[in-house]
Each structure stands twice: as structure tokens, then as C-alpha cells.
Amino acid sequence: MPLLKLRTNVIIANEKIPQLMSECSQLLASETGKPERYVMVDIEGGRDMLFGGSAEPLAYVECKSIGLSSEQATSLSQSISQLLSNSIDVSADRIYIEFSNCPAELWGWNGSTFG
Template identity: 45%
Template sequence: MPTLRLLTNVEIDPASRPALMARASRTVAELLGKPESYVMVILESGRDLLFGGTADPAAYLELKSLNLPEARTPEFSRALCTLLADSLAIPPERVYIEFAAPPRHLFGWNNATF
């Protein structure tokens, strides 16, 4: 159930979106050691977003996963910031990332919860 939500003020060309989403999906699966078949990526580009008083390229990410290893969030932050810098030219200092590990009974899937 790993889910990555990527919200940015960068306008992403529709033709480029699938490759970015695929790279993000692979990255999340590799970081968490989970099958990519469980990973969901939500991409919201061209959003109104002001960070530090400017509308320069910026992003807000949410990474949710059951049993998210909190001790590894600095590693996850580096990997996700690198992804954004390489793909969208968003500098790491213009990225906020929220990490969350919801309890299994509060995350639903396939007519049930985990």
C-alpha cells in the first residue's frame, strides 16, 4: 500500500508524466523493499504553491506506507529529493516531505483493511 503523492507548482508536459510516475513508483518500491504492484503514485502538477514567499519551482510530497521504517526517512528524503531535482529541476531546499505509517486497520483495500 505504499502511496506517494507528489504535488508541485511545476507544469509537467503530459507526454513526460508517465515516465516520471514510473520512475517514482520504482523508486518507492526499491526504497521500501515492497513489490511495485502495491505502489500507488499520485501526481498533481501545475498547482498553486508558494514556498518561502516565492512561486519558484517547489514540491510537497506525502509518502505513506504500512510499517514505514522511521529510522530510514533521511535516506528516503534524499532519494525523493534527487528524483525531483533530476526530473523537474526542483532544488531539495524547495521540497517538503511528510512521512506517515498508518495503522493497518485505518488503511483499506480490496473490501477490507490491512
């Protein structure tokens, strides 16, 4: 049920994508306390993007989960920013992260919902 969707203007080498996806998946599972088998990661690099009037490296992240707390969002913000800074060289002040706490009854999977 946790989802991390990353969009960035940084071109990510094809051979680095699996490692980054794995790191994002493990981080999200660990920080939310959800089994990794439910974590989904979507990464899109090389996008045309602008932030603050500049096309310097940047990232936009959507992070959604059932039961996501404000404390988890704060911790995830730091962890995700550090991961992206280390892996694709995007400065934390060039990253926006949108957090969403989705009600279980509004999250579908396997022909039903989690609610």
C-alpha cells in the same frame, strides 16, 4: 500500500508524466521493500503554490506506507529529492516531504484492511 502523492507548481509536460510516475513507483517499492503492485502514485503539476514567499519551483510530497521506519524516511527524503531535482528541476531546499507510517488495520484495500 505505499503511496507517493506529489504536488508541484512546475508544469510537467504530459509526455513526461508516465516516466516520472514510473520512476516514483519503482523508487517507493525499492526503498520500502514492498511489492510495486501495491504502490500508488499521484502527481499533480502546475498548481498555484508558494514556499518561503516565493513561487520559484517547489514541491510538496506525501509519502505513506505501512511499517515506514525513520531510517526509510531519511533514505526516501534523499532519493525523492534527487529524483525531483533531476526530473522536474526542483531544488532539494524547495521540497517538503511528509512521511506517515500507517497502521495496517487502518489501511483499506480490496474490501478489507491489511491488518
